[in-house]
Amino acid sequence: MVWMAWILTYAIRYSLLPEPQPVIWFGPEVILVLAVQAVVFWWTGLYKGLWRFASLPDLWNIVRAGISGALLIAITLFLYNRLATVPRAVLLIYPAALVVLLGAPRLAYRFWKDSRLDLFQTSPSQRVLVIGAGRAGEALVRDLKRENRYRVVGFVDDNPQLRGAKLHGIPVLGMLDKLPEIASEVAAGMLLIAMPSSTNALMRKVVELCESTGLPFRTVPRLDDVVSGRSQFNELKEVAIEDLLGRDPVTLDWTAIRSGLTGKRVLVTGGGGSIGSELCRQVARLGASSLTILELSEFNLYKIEQELRANWPDLLLDMRIGNAGDAATCERLFADVRPQVVFHAAAYKHVPLLQGQLREAVRNNALATRTVADAADRHGVECMVLISTDKAVNPTSVMGASKRLAEIYCQNLASRSRTRFITVRFGNVLDSAGSVVPLFRDQIRAGGPVTVTHPEITRYFMTIPEACQLILQAEVLGEGGEIFALDMGEPIRIRDLAEQMIRLTGKVPGRDIQIIYTGLRPGEKLFEELFHPLENYRSTSHAKIFLAQPRSMGWEMLTAQFGRATQAVHDFDEEALRRCISSLLPDFAWRETDEPTVVAFARNK
Known part of the structure; x- marks a missing residue:
């Protein structure tokens, strides 16, 4: 491509002369150009790039290599023959021609790799609607396009400036509040939440809207989970109760x-x-x-x-x-x-x-x-x-x-x-040993009922x-x-916690899984x-x-x-x-219920 860009640039320049001159296809000058440009390619790491994942950073690297190569070629040929045989226009046109010749095949190859599986796909892709048109949503769509299991039909985002915009050719269809209507209009089969840095209040709102559609939904992991190694970036997972009830991250020193x-x-x-x-x-x-x-x-x-x-x-x-x-x-x-x-x-x-x-x-x-x-x-x-x-x-x-x-x-x-x-x-503490979250999870897995001590009991x-x-x-x-x-923000009603965990499993509280109230246990407060x-x-x-x-x-x-x-x-x-x-503790009030807990064991017959 370097040879072709150099010769092509000469041909274009000579074709503009009143009397066209023959182009020297090979010679000492061309050898010097190839050698200098090869060193620049090695220095910029262009030989290590993977065409399959060619993107804007690779294109910028090609531009950098083309401009740097043209400057070094000019210096080398000046030392060789004082640029006696090199028109100045060649040195200006050559980097642009080289960028086109190096960039076009890479982008064409990636486009072919990203789209060729569609020709052989036997089962239809699942139509998905992505919630969040930010960086996480854009990266998620790029990954989904490679897999071809999902077909992204649109984005939903609350940023009014994105209304009508397109990411990777996929339109932003509307605001979050219109999610049920938009999902129905585009015949979405699944909702994907791409908002890893959202607040818990916003996440709860999004999940409520997703539940109102009746469609299955998944989410990408939070940034803290990715950094700590608990999840991989763009890994689709079910929404966990920690995503809704865990508080917003606290910045520490x-x-x-x-x-x-x-x-x-x-x-x-x-x-x-x-x-x-x-x-x-x-x-x-x-x-x-x-x-x-x-x-x-x-x-x-x-x-x-x-x-x-x-x-x-x-x-x-x-x-x-x-x-x-x-x-x-x-x-x-x-x-x-x-x-x-x-x-x-x-x-x-x-x-x-x-x-x-x-x-x-x-x-x-x-x-x-x-x-x-x-x-x-x-x-x-x-x-x-x-x-x-x-x-x-x-x-x-x-x-x-x-x-x-x-x-x-x-x-x-x-x-x-x-x-x-x-x-x-x-x-x-969410999901600690003996806490209410694993208890509710086991009860829901067993088909219920979920036991709550009091309808108004709250906890941080x-x-x-x-x-x-x-x-x-x-x-x-x-x-x-x-x-x-x-x-710790606002306390959470345990009843709301139970209902939310039931809904996250795709079931309806009170219909599929019953919630029963057992009364406050000895020593238990309504609020902390x-x-x-x-x-x-x-x-x-x-x-x-x-x-x-x-x-x-x-x-x-x-x-x-x-x-x-x-x-x-x-x-x-x-x-x-x-x-x-x-x-x-003179204020501590002893209760009549402060009696030893009796545990009975039944012998197997």
Whole structure:
């Protein structure tokens, strides 16, 4: 093509002369042109381009190679013969001719490859309507054209400037509100949502419109899922409840977070649980020098170890089976590992189950926290983060009360220790073990009914990665003794959650899957709170993170009551435990339903 462009340019130039001159088809001058242009092609990487995927960047590369080649050819021929035999117009026309000769075959080949399968296609393509005419929608259409399983018949987008425009020859047909009418007019068989950066409120609106059409719909994954490796770009998947109820992404100061963890020795208690395991992944990703995991469940410890060793083979891992409430275990662990940062995620969290298990709730949630905190204080840990819950605010359950005791101890110990003790509160975590989302999913898969405790019960929701990122941010923000909580937006009605999950499976609530209301369980609230009125919460340097002021308590009384609680746990004296809790939490109201949960086992005949 270089030879053809050079000779063709000469022929055009000589044809304009009054007396046409013969074109020299080959000679030293042509050899120099070929050599110089070959070097330029190698420098620009043109030889490595794949014609099958030729696009605008490849065309720009050809233009760059043509212009650069013409300049170097001019310099080379000037040094060779002072451009005695080269008309100046040739050097101007040659790059344009070369761009055409190199670009046209590539684009023609790609067009042929993209369209040739249509000639041999035996089954008709499914007509699809793409929601979102942005970059994601454009990239999705390009991929779909290669597969030929789908035929994109149009776009729907709320941008008024795109109305009537075309992407890859496919028109933008209208606004989102007109989706049902447009889908019917174009006889679409499927809807594809290409809005990976949309807000959750917008996503809920889009899904409602898709459901009103009665057509199946899919979505491309969110950008966070692509970056984290949980999904592939332009992978079509069903809309998950996390896409609708997870909150909008929170921007974090990753530079500060890395400075607080990179090169540090980190200990995570309860590292095999939903929150603990995600914390381990985040810590490994941020470059901790070593990671120690204390976990009571052998299987959970095995699972997270296999994952971490596969994904971060260079990370120094220390896996320990043990109970965080065992003082001897903690003492040996802290002495061996000498952690600099501790994340205490080990806890019981199931509200109704713990309502009748007062001793175990206090032992594992409150006294074990004291054991870990005391060990952190003795061994000079830089920072300890307690993973708490919104149920510790004005607690009405045994679980909430036990977590509130843990908060009180860490807050008051912070003023007497060099270790920074920080508490992080958040609401329900989507898809965590024992949460309502997997329960509803199993009930829907079994054909129902879906059980909701109360038609008006509401909860805050956040995703597991977001919860863990908040914990990491709080570890950097905290100076000691604080309680941090995230601005979690508006609470979600559990009834709406159940109905949405049913609809996402293509079924109709109340017709295909029944929803029954079982009544509030022992210790359960209709709504949750993130702060106590006396905590005087205020904003921090992060727009989405709030700070609660600690409520101080006499250290002697606190340690005395924890000592009595320890003895009561040893003696299995739940009445004494009640007195200890009432002394430390005078507003906590005991209920008549706070009785042990009776579990009956039936022997197989």
